[in-house]
Amino acid sequence: MAESKKLHLTAFMRPVSLHTGAWRYPGAYADANFNLGHLKSFIQKLEAAKFDAFFMADHLAVLNMPVEALKRSHTVTSFEPFTLLSALSVVTERIGLAATASTTYDEPYHVARRFASLDHLSSGRAGWNIVTTGNPESSKNFGRDEHLEHSERYKRAREFYDVVTGLWDSFADDAFVRDPASGVYFDPDKLHVLNHKGDDLAVRGPLNMARPVQGWPVIIQAGQSDPGRQLAAETAEAVFCSPRDLASAKALYADIKGRAAAAGRSREHLKILPAAFIVVGDSAEDARAKRLKLDSLVHYDSAIASLSVALGSDATGFDPDAPLPVDQIPDTNASKTSLASVLKLAADEQLTVRQLAGRYGGYSGLAFVGTPQTIADEMAVWLAEEAADGFTVVFPFLPQGLDDVTLKLVPELQRRGLFREDYEGTTLREHLGLPRPENRFFPKS
Amino acid sequence: MAESKKLHLTAFMRPVSLHTGAWRYPGAYADANFNLGHLKSFIQKLEAAKFDAFFMADHLAVLNMPVEALKRSHTVTSFEPFTLLSALSVVTERIGLAATASTTYDEPYHVARRFASLDHLSSGRAGWNIVTTGNPESSKNFGRDEHLEHSERYKRAREFYDVVTGLWDSFADDAFVRDPASGVYFDPDKLHVLNHKGDDLAVRGPLNMARPVQGWPVIIQAGQSDPGRQLAAETAEAVFCSPRDLASAKALYADIKGRAAAAGRSREHLKILPAAFIVVGDSAEDARAKRLKLDSLVHYDSAIASLSVALGSDATGFDPDAPLPVDQIPDTNASKTSLASVLKLAADEQLTVRQLAGRYGGYSGLAFVGTPQTIADEMAVWLAEEAADGFTVVFPFLPQGLDDVTLKLVPELQRRGLFREDYEGTTLREHLGLPRPENRFFPKS
Ligand SMILES: Cc1cc2nc3c(=O)[nH]c(=O)nc-3n(C[C@H](O)[C@H](O)[C@H](O)COP(=O)(O)O)c2cc1C
Numbered sequence: 001m002a003e004s005k006k007l008h009l010t011a012f013m014r015p016v017s018l019h020t021g022a023w024r025y026p027g028a029y030a031d032a033n034f035n036l037g038h039l040k041s042f043i044q045k046l047e048a049a050k051f052d053a054f055f056m057a058d059h060l061a062v063l064n065m066p067v068e069a070l071k072r073s074h075t076v077t078s079f080e081p082f083t084l085l086s087a088l089s090v091v092t093e094r095i096g097l098a099a100t101a102s103t104t105y106d107e108p109y110h111v112a113r114r115f116a117s118l119d120h121l122s123s124g125r126a127g128w129n130i131v132t133t134g135n136p137e138s139s140k141n142f143g144r145d146e147h148l149e150h151s152e153r154y155k156r157a158r159e160f161y162d163v164v165t166g167l168w169d170s171f172a173d174d175a176f177v178r179d180p181a182s183g184v185y186f187d188p189d190k191l192h193v194l195n196h197k198g199d200d201l202a203v204r205g206p207l208n209m210a211r212p213v214q215g216w217p218v219i220i221q222a223g224q225s226d227p228g229r230q231l232a233a234e235t236a237e238a239v240f241c242s243p244r245d246l247a248s249a250k251a252l253y254a255d256i257k258g259r260a261a262a263a264g265r266s267r268e269h270l271k272i273l274p275a276a277f278i279v280v281g282d283s284a285e286d287a288r289a290k291r292l293k294l295d296s297l298v299h300y301d302s303a304i305a306s307l308s309v310a311l312g313s314d315a316t317g318f319d320p321d322a323p324l325p326v327d328q329i330p331d332t333n334a335s336k337t338s339l340a341s342v343l344k345l346a347a348d349e350q351l352t353v354r355q356l357a358g359r360y361g362g363y364s365g366l367a368f369v370g371t372p373q374t375i376a377d378e379m380a381v382w383l384a385e386e387a388a389d390g391f392t393v394v395f396p397f398l399p400q401g402l403d404d405v406t407l408k409l410v411p412e413l414q415r416r417g418l419f420r421e422d423y424e425g426t427t428l429r430e431h432l433g434l435p436r437p438e439n440r441f442f443p444k445s
Numbered sequence: 446m447a448e449s450k451k452l453h454l455t456a457f458m459r460p461v462s463l464h465t466g467a468w469r470y471p472g473a474y475a476d477a478n479f480n481l482g483h484l485k486s487f488i489q490k491l492e493a494a495k496f497d498a499f500f501m502a503d504h505l506a507v508l509n510m511p512v513e514a515l516k517r518s519h520t521v522t523s524f525e526p527f528t529l530l531s532a533l534s535v536v537t538e539r540i541g542l543a544a545t546a547s548t549t550y551d552e553p554y555h556v557a558r559r560f561a562s563l564d565h566l567s568s569g570r571a572g573w574n575i576v577t578t579g580n581p582e583s584s585k586n587f588g589r590d591e592h593l594e595h596s597e598r599y600k601r602a603r604e605f606y607d608v609v610t611g612l613w614d615s616f617a618d619d620a621f622v623r624d625p626a627s628g629v630y631f632d633p634d635k636l637h638v639l640n641h642k643g644d645d646l647a648v649r650g651p652l653n654m655a656r657p658v659q660g661w662p663v664i665i666q667a668g669q670s671d672p673g674r675q676l677a678a679e680t681a682e683a684v685f686c687s688p689r690d691l692a693s694a695k696a697l698y699a700d701i702k703g704r705a706a707a708a709g710r711s712r713e714h715l716k717i718l719p720a721a722f723i724v725v726g727d728s729a730e731d732a733r734a735k736r737l738k739l740d741s742l743v744h745y746d747s748a749i750a751s752l753s754v755a756l757g758s759d760a761t762g763f764d765p766d767a768p769l770p771v772d773q774i775p776d777t778n779a780s781k782t783s784l785a786s787v788l789k790l791a792a793d794e795q796l797t798v799r800q801l802a803g804r805y806g807g808y809s810g811l812a813f814v815g816t817p818q819t820i821a822d823e824m825a826v827w828l829a830e831e832a833a834d835g836f837t838v839v840f841p842f843l844p845q846g847l848d849d850v851t852l853k854l855v856p857e858l859q860r861r862g863l864f865r866e867d868y869e870g871t872t873l874r875e876h877l878g879l880p881r882p883e884n885r886f887f888p889k890s
């Protein structure tokens with residue numbers, strides 16, 4: 001019998017959590033943004049649970065919300081990903097280390113170099129989450145008044161990828177002969193000068209790095225627009241996406257894998273890992289209560305502003321502790337999908353305005369909230385029905401919410417044969433079941 | 446009695462050494478460029494010897510010499526400084542961690558962020574070696590055909606420094622109140638928006654980092670031209686320079702400290718640390734023999750090319766094993782200072798053409814070659830005569846040349862009271878005797 005398909009799990013990390021109320025949750029490490037000790041303990045727990053990777057998100061600006069909301073959020077400052085992951089590489093041995101790097105506000109030579117260096121430092125555990133940077137405020141920190149236009153961003157991203165991967169291939173894997181007798185350190189026939197001149201980038205090369213241990217660090221992509229999916233299909237080996245439910249996840253899965261196949265790539269070599277907010281409880285009610293408690297920690301001022309955005313109209317006049325007054329909500333010109341999903345959620349979960357606001361101010365994406373058994377059931381369905389190859393796990397609060405996953409959910413998944421009992425390889429590529437790319441300038445034969 | 450003045454010592458690191466023949470020296474770790482284990486052992490030895498800092502040089506291009514010389518050199522590829530130093534921060538506790546970062550080919554927002562992150566990770570041990578990038582080949586890796594012109598580079602560097610230090614001051618030291626009760630994570634009155642718009646740079650800010658532990662990481666500068674010295678005088682807290690002898694070092698020392706005083710700064714808060722190549726032997730003869738052996742490991746093809754450059758005329762026709770044929774050497778239009786110093790060296794040390802070539806192909810800057818006693822004597826003179834506040838130590842070969850310094854020279858300096866027996870503080874600023882800068886936007890009052 002063929003071995004059954006298994007899930008991949010990566011941890012989507014903001015040091016205090018992505019949820020803006022999390023720093024106020026009982027037991028939270030509110031100072032984790034600049035506390036290496038806490039981050040060490042998180043990654044070591046994730047490694048003990050055999051996670052594929054620790055993934056560090058990244059943002060290039062502070063001012064992405066009104067100051068009244070901003071001052072209540074722990075999400076805007078934290079360690080920079082490369083420095084943090086390099087430090088964490090030393091206190092771990094197997095878990096993958098994925099950093100986010102922007103193709104819009106960085107240089108391919110720097111990006112190629114830093115990932116190659118992280119891959120060497122970690123003996124082959126680096127991954128690059130390619131983002132084009134969504135926050136338009138970022139442009140102002142890099143000398144531009146306006147954010148680069150969406151299609152321009154993706155066009156540059158595609159070229160940026162070609163340049164970075166080309167730079168990683170500057171030296172053949174066996175270029176460094178280091179023969180003391182002849183005095184030859186490397187074979188110049190195994191050095192390739194890229195000489196890239198494209199629409200957006202001009203980079204001569206070669207990169208001043210030996211080829212990465214993995215050949216190329218694993219390529220990850222998180223965009224969801226049409227050009228985002230196309231970029232993923234052409235380049236990514238893992239996709240962090242955020243479908244809202246099983247049906248839309250299946251459609252997204254089929255779409256991206258279909259595009260990859262159309263681009264001549266193997267469907268197996270592109271893993272779809274939806275972001276999932278996971279709240280584990282001893283009972284369904286316990287899990288739900290934890291989540292409501294967490295959402296209640298988002299200050300009402302920020303929460304109601306987020307709900308207004310989701311509704312497309314002002315919600316500040318509503319009674320916080322009554323149900324959503326559906327008949328007072330106008331139709332919207334903003335996002336009708338968003339409005340519809342607020343209405344559905346309010347009805348499904350019978351939430352008050354305050355609770356709904358906390359949800360939108362906290363985290364409103366795909367969530368699995370339940371016992372280890374019910375969550376494992378759901379994950380098994382997603383895997384079997386080709387909605388996901390695994391998940392990008394978003395922890396509701398830390399450390400407790402992480403411990404709940406590693407100590408309760410993961411053992412349940414392992415019992416069912418849905419998740420590895422131990423690492424089988426040493427590199428991130430091996431964890432994800434991805435081949436090592438050939439050097440495009442120095443093919444093996 | 447006032448405590449006597451002490452030396453500061455920083456280690457100038459290329460993983461295999463700066464000397465191009467070092468990878469062939471007996472016992473050398475030829476693969477150290479990408480071997481974290483070796484670098485861990487080096488930095489831990491330097492910390493045990495109480496060095497002020499481990500300093501990682503940086504270069505942004507490979508093609509800076511003809512391929513026939515390039516293929517014999519280990520110096521063009523190695524770990525990138527930020528990733529490496531972040532990893533090393535975890536295996537050390539006290540030693541400073543100085544990274545080189547270019548103001549010509551990077552963005553101030555990125556540079557400010559990475560240093561702030563390294564400073565937080567290391568609890569206040571980061572230092573920034575500001576360089577404008579000397580190697581003109583670098584431009585081609587960053588979309589420019591031509592290297593930015595020298596004075597333009599320094600003009601941009603000065604503005605870059607203002608922006609980076611301004612970004613470090615984005616948050617007051619006590620901005621992060623993290624009060625769960627009121628739900629306020631930081632006080633918005635303690636957040637400053639830089640809004641910099643200058644000749645070369647436009648950066649809004651704020652930086653998405655808490656203020657560094659040291660306020661600002663220590664500012665280091667290594668340029669020697671007139672604008673280089675001026676930049677150092679206005680901004681640097683440590684200067685890595687490369688005078689050739691005691692007299693020129695004294696002149697340089699007086700010049701830079703004088704410029705600093707003229708700019709309204711304290712002479713005490715700018716440490717002059719000349720680069721010194723140190724070869725320790727059991728006897729003067731032993732040290733000299735080690736150096737000759739090392740120089741002989743530079744392949745003659747590269748060595749003679751370097752000698753030709755130093756002479757300003759072709760030396761390839763000379764008998765390698767005879768003395769320099771002084772009467773066959775034409776005057777030069779290149780550097781007359783350089784030609785004169787070759788002639789002086791050939792006479793002083795009575796070197797053959799091959800030996801001279803090895804010197805120029807290997808390392809021809811300031812060197813202390815002798816026993817621990819004679820080297821300590823020399824260093825004491827440099828310190829007493831105000832030629833140096835300490836040294837940027839260049840190891841001839843590793844690990845042996847490093848062990849010779851940490852296990853033989855350092856104890857001799859300690860015995861004489863010329864070097865610390867233990868660290869007195871925990872930050873790089875404290876090791877160097879530098880004050881913590883006030884936040885320019887949030888003065889203490
Ligand atoms: C799981 C996940 C993680 C993401 N992480 C980041 C990030 O760290 N930095 C960032 O700028 N954008 C991040 N994004 C946003 C995407 O990169 C992208 O900008 C966004 O989905 C909009 O892209 P689109 O216009 O192609 O839909 C993330 C998205 C998802 C789903």
Ligand SMILES: Cc1cc2nc3c(=O)[nH]c(=O)nc-3n(C[C@H](O)[C@H](O)[C@H](O)COP(=O)(O)O)c2cc1C
Nearest residue numbers: 502503545576578579667668669670673685686720
């Ligand atoms: C000890 C020392 C270390 C240096 N390290 C670097 C370095 O890591 N990267 C670099 O590009 N230049 C480095 N330089 C070169 C200087 O930054 C500078 O480019 C060079 O001295 C020429 O500058 P100038 O034109 O002002 O004289 C170093 C110089 C010295 C003396």
